[in-house]
Amino acid sequence: MIMKQTENETLTQKTKPVKVGNHLIGGDHFTLIAGPCSIENKEHFELTSKTVRSLGANLIRGGIWKLRTSADSFQGLGKDSFNFIRQTLKENNLSLVSEITDPRQIEEIHDFVDMFQIGSRNMHNYALLKEVGLTQKPVLIKRGFAALIDEWIKSTEYVRKGGNENVILCERGIRTFETATRNTLDLNAVVYVKNRTHLPVIVDPSHGIGIRSLVPQMAYAAAASGCDGLIIEVHPNPEKALSDGQQTLNFSEFEVLVKQLEKILDAIGRPLSKN
Amino acid sequence: MIMKQTENETLTQKTKPVKVGNHLIGGDHFTLIAGPCSIENKEHFELTSKTVRSLGANLIRGGIWKLRTSADSFQGLGKDSFNFIRQTLKENNLSLVSEITDPRQIEEIHDFVDMFQIGSRNMHNYALLKEVGLTQKPVLIKRGFAALIDEWIKSTEYVRKGGNENVILCERGIRTFETATRNTLDLNAVVYVKNRTHLPVIVDPSHGIGIRSLVPQMAYAAAASGCDGLIIEVHPNPEKALSDGQQTLNFSEFEVLVKQLEKILDAIGRPLSKN
């Protein structure tokens, strides 16, 4: 997959799209994934999911288990949420992307999640990667916050070795000396990986800059860089979100973002997917 | 200049444009600066300048003195080039941006350079910044490759304290753990600075990613992020350039870039400047 070449040979790998539910990531259209950081309760999840879907999102994101620096922070609803998530997705015909943090969770949520997310802190957790490689479920691998591009690409081998070729990458910002922003969104990495591999790459501007009012500009930049989609945190009332509120958009902010994003996507000839 | 606020208050400072020659940076239009890394000889400089100007560049870049890691690398033409640069600019009605590396150079090139550039390695060279602050010539301050955004903004005070308010910032990539790309272009910083100060900010995607074939995608990303312009290295024959050839576009690559850039700029309502 990693092709050797001189640095300035133009390569431009053709991206091999990956199907997630009924949606194709990495094809002729651009993918928008949106939803809350954590799933907080049935009403919250249903309202958020339906709203972002109606505003243009193709897939829903939402965390069931959360990795938090402190053991005392909110860790996600876990099992208690399975039933209402299943119901909400079915009634509204939605596809869900959700993070797993332990190999034993795969079986538990396999029936209702459409794409497993491997979070930034688990990109090097190869035991977990091997286990999702034994399924055929699409896997979104977020770049480790201090992972070299090369390590990020190589991490996909742990999934593919098991027989699962449905791998999508997600750039979400790296850790640098800069502290004014939560992370440093590395769009260089997006362009580099898209040019040298066939893997679809999406971008998470919410974690990438970590400041709500600046998320939209970074979403536009990411789209213009040539990535295959975006994943964005949205909440009915970000100030009250149980996690990551400071970087989460409310519905009207998300609506404005989608409108401006569509103009840029039209300009580069890769319109937002309608399914 | 640095306004204190809560992180998520939308601020969006109104940018105060700066006049460089007859051209305005930071106004309603987008600025394109292009030219060689180093000025190599009269023919090379004239050909490159006229070509990039005809293809859409507003201002010309070109190095007279080069800061090189090794004392044995090409250090620029220096004084020998003054006469032909002066003549080329005059005959073709061009405006030049060029780097100074020593306070004693200011007087030498003050008459024919339209904007002084402070390179990344000299952003913390406050003796130099103070000295350009005593002129009224516009100053382009490149971000130190390991400078905090806050230090970058504060460096402008050394210029402004002398009475020179004509300061423009340039993001050119920071040094991180990543080695696949020359630097990590930090578009977060562009969005952050534009939102919190009135300073025009341009982006250097050539140094920002350092790989020729990937420069255009980063130029588009930068434009969509909302910066005020781009500075791009162009050479008739990059393989033979005396410095930075691996990140320099040839004329046809530059032409393609300008065309795609214009589409994105039109989409975001900030067309490329025509003067």
Next chain:
Amino acid sequence: MIMKQTENETLTQKTKPVKVGNHLIGGDHFTLIAGPCSIENKEHFELTSKTVRSLGANLIRGGIWKLRTSADSFQGLGKDSFNFIRQTLKENNLSLVSEITDPRQIEEIHDFVDMFQIGSRNMHNYALLKEVGLTQKPVLIKRGFAALIDEWIKSTEYVRKGGNENVILCERGIRTFETATRNTLDLNAVVYVKNRTHLPVIVDPSHGIGIRSLVPQMAYAAAASGCDGLIIEVHPNPEKALSDGQQTLNFSEFEVLVKQLEKILDAIGRPLSKN
């Protein structure tokens, strides 16, 4: 555990020692852990363990499962080695420190391993930390290669919340822009953590600098900084080691290191443990 204070108040927390096998880490004496990166076979493990023990090592290190960037690299012997490891430890009265990479491994090696090691890439794998927190086995938490000191300290809460207070930290170098050395050994972090918490802290100079001939000098520096012990990679024939050979000492290099180390430890009044 994390005491709030002004930066320059001298705090100097009293370290609470942790018992590993019959050995105390963090008490009046200094601890030396040594052994191969990976356990390669019975003869190799027995020879290495007995030799380092006779040269002054208190505890043996040795990997059963290895986290490797590439899925095609040697991944450790796994289950096949359990029997001969058990036998070797028993016959020679040795205590073993070994890394776990999956929560399901805890039960498998609980009976013969004296301290579980959490590797740098798993410091943020909180599912794994929670699980070792449910045992009473000592846990050595290596600092994530890009973990803030604060995150490193907080990671111990995931273990301690389960009731396991036997936590020891290990600084093993962080990822920075520097590429001449494998990592940047951060002795600042050792001094900082020792001063502000009661946790024993040991140092891994092998990974910390990653260049065999320079490991001893960094071992001496670490000892003088005030850490509670060292963990060092040793192999009968480092050039043929299945992993990390470039940073592994041979027996005679290790012998020289121990002699010089003892002089420094005597000078600072904290002699090498004899048990």
Next chain:
Amino acid sequence: MIMKQTENETLTQKTKPVKVGNHLIGGDHFTLIAGPCSIENKEHFELTSKTVRSLGANLIRGGIWKLRTSADSFQGLGKDSFNFIRQTLKENNLSLVSEITDPRQIEEIHDFVDMFQIGSRNMHNYALLKEVGLTQKPVLIKRGFAALIDEWIKSTEYVRKGGNENVILCERGIRTFETATRNTLDLNAVVYVKNRTHLPVIVDPSHGIGIRSLVPQMAYAAAASGCDGLIIEVHPNPEKALSDGQQTLNFSEFEVLVKQLEKILDAIGRPLSKN
């Protein structure tokens, strides 16, 4: 000077000592440089210099011009201090190390300063390095806070090319993602440079960790790593220092440090210089 070799070949370059005043740096003995961050006035300078000298310092440090992030911070006494510095040094038979920040300062202080210091922010200021290369005065080049070891070594060529071989390096901490400490003191770099070049290398633990109470432990670690000396900030009353007070020792803290340092230096067979 930079010898190519395989990584694990033991090289151990023989250090070529440099004479500073009547003192030799890089020889059989260890050098201690101490004094205030900034020279604040005659009484302060005289008291501090005489005290640190009597407690064991071989050379005095003290800033005449300060590089500060903000243009509004104290910038040093400049010319006003020349006369009293000259007098103090002469009357007490002291040798001074002091930073220059502008090529035009060389001539001004050449007669009374025994070693020019190039600060971290000016390591890449090659115009300045070239200029000190035209003198025969010893030059202490602090590592740029984000300079690769290779760039640091190459920066010495700018001095040596002019004919000045009296170059000494100083590691003072690099900028990383860690924020608990002011910088990350990189002792790996000391060991690496000592092993591969003949240049004397000293260490600045004051800037290296930036927290007063932790400076001594890092001084001991540096000494044990094999460096040729230390440079330490000392002030009669650090809380009232005009710059860097948070990392500056008072006299009694310095006295304690020297005593413990001497024990470690004796253990490694390289006693503190007595001249």
